[in-house]
Amino acid sequence: MSSTALLECIEIETGPHPGRAVIWLHGLGADGNDFAPLVPELKLDGMPAIRFVFPHAPVRPVTINNGMSMRAWYDIFAPDLVRREDEPGLRLSQQAVQALIARENERGIPTDKIVLAGFSQGCAMTLQTGLRMDEKLAGLVGLSGYLPLAALAAAERHAANHDTPIFLAHGVMDPVVSLDRAEATRQALLDMGYPLTWKTYHMPHSVCLEEIEDIAAFLRRVLS
Secondary structure, eight states, rough: OOSOOOOOOOEESSSSSSSSEEEOOOOOTOOGGGGGHHHHHOTTTTSOOOOEEEOOOOOOEEETTTEEEESSSSSSSSSSSSBBBOHHHHHHHHHHHHHHHHHHHHHTTOGGEEEEEETTHHHHHHHHTTTTOOOSEEEEEESSSSOOTTTHHHHHHOOTTTOOOOOEEEEEESSSSSSHHHHHHHHHHHHHOEEEEEEESOOOOSHHHHHHHHHHHHHHHHHO
8 A cells, every 4th residue: 555645535425424435536637526516416315325535636747738737647648548558657546546445444434335436537547446456346437438557457457346346438429538449448348257337428528417317326226
């Protein structure tokens, strides 16, 4: 475990003494505020109390954006995202996400009551972390993203999450993370035997109402 300080987070609890958690990772250049407004839209009333945790990624220079500094889970070198990857950055952020899971454990929420979710770069971090976790998670939600370090995933994944449900969703008009890239991720996860729900929506690199409803149904299924 890295000894770095815990990431700053926004937290929203749907009720007192939550026994479940969703850790939701934002995309490149955004922050934890990006998805916090979704909590009421998920309409999870009647569910046991959930703590939603929206961490802010560290600020770092991003090569593809002319080296401008912004919140990012790892560096991106080229539009295809995968020909050259920032392996050290991915692994450092994986440690930071695992530290957030450990904090929920310390606050009384076991790992098997925690969902990791993420959009775009946050989706990449969800898969990077979730497949390698040595304790079972409740579920993984990957939106408009892809599997990073794909060539290493099969060898590095941990059996603890082999049966963990994964919800993967993508916009068919996504100009940022191509649908081909998402479909390659879907196939890689299926080839490794993960139980996968795959959805596409008529949208660009964004989130839509139908998708929010599908995410809510998935959360109800894995956290009830």
